[in-house]
Amino acid sequence: MNTLQAILSRRSVRAYTGQPVPDELLETVLRAAMAAPSAGNQQPWQFVVITERSLLDAIPAFHPYARMVLQAPVAVLLCGDLSLEKHKDYWVQDCSAAMQNMLLAIHASGLGGVWLGVYPNSERVDGFRKLLDLPEHIVPLGLLPFGYPSEQPPAVDRFNPSRIHTNHW
């Protein structure tokens, strides 16, 4: 899929068929994530791939918008690794760029997924900490459940010229 077309047509997909995601596509998605830019190329990310049904099913108990994980064959928990930070306080931006790359790679591969916010909501951060035994220096930023889509939300045009300013506010 053409890059601009992928960017403009990507939507959050919250319903999936039962079909599993092949390992090579999962690797493509993670490869896309790690190609993101980061402050001083610090790459402060870690990824927990969740495929175990009992783990996926436990998530909605502490994340109110995560009911689609009950259907999803896989979800990637994208985490910041504070021990890898060379440029303090840029890990959220770096990891968010990696998340956006994953969303685009998923969409361009004929899959669908949705970015669920975790950090800085402490209930959700703690929920994942306990569920996956994350050490203190690992901070879950966002969860990305995905799979083969059973819904196809149409592209929307969010372009808003009133948000564009030129050479002054």
Add this chain to the structure above:
Amino acid sequence: MNTLQAILSRRSVRAYTGQPVPDELLETVLRAAMAAPSAGNQQPWQFVVITERSLLDAIPAFHPYARMVLQAPVAVLLCGDLSLEKHKDYWVQDCSAAMQNMLLAIHASGLGGVWLGVYPNSERVDGFRKLLDLPEHIVPLGLLPFGYPSEQPPAVDRFNPSRIHTNHW
């Protein structure tokens, strides 16, 4: 350009020819930004397009890594608009996704650019505040100078399987 190819071959470009960026390409880049996902679709972004030479030339005085703006025909300052936040403290993630979309749209269009960190560095935030007269609720997140590339950094493979964990830490 194919989406995965764009994601995997994008590099930071810090040297540009003198050729100006056509208005329609600038609009494409901003359109890509605004197609990003955001928490509850809050779209908490504003964009200041900087083309005035005296403004561009003033930036390196308060941003130590911004010397390439002296050459760049244009730079977009991506800002968070705190008055648009419905989901508090997710604006940095939302705006970072928009920034990544811009970087990919730039690369896929044959242009080159680089994401310069601004927030949360207070000297850089204040520098842009004064330069562009930004109101209090507008927080500059990052600067994206871009143009036609006069360098072509080769793709690098950042894939690191040791960052991937499955079903537990």
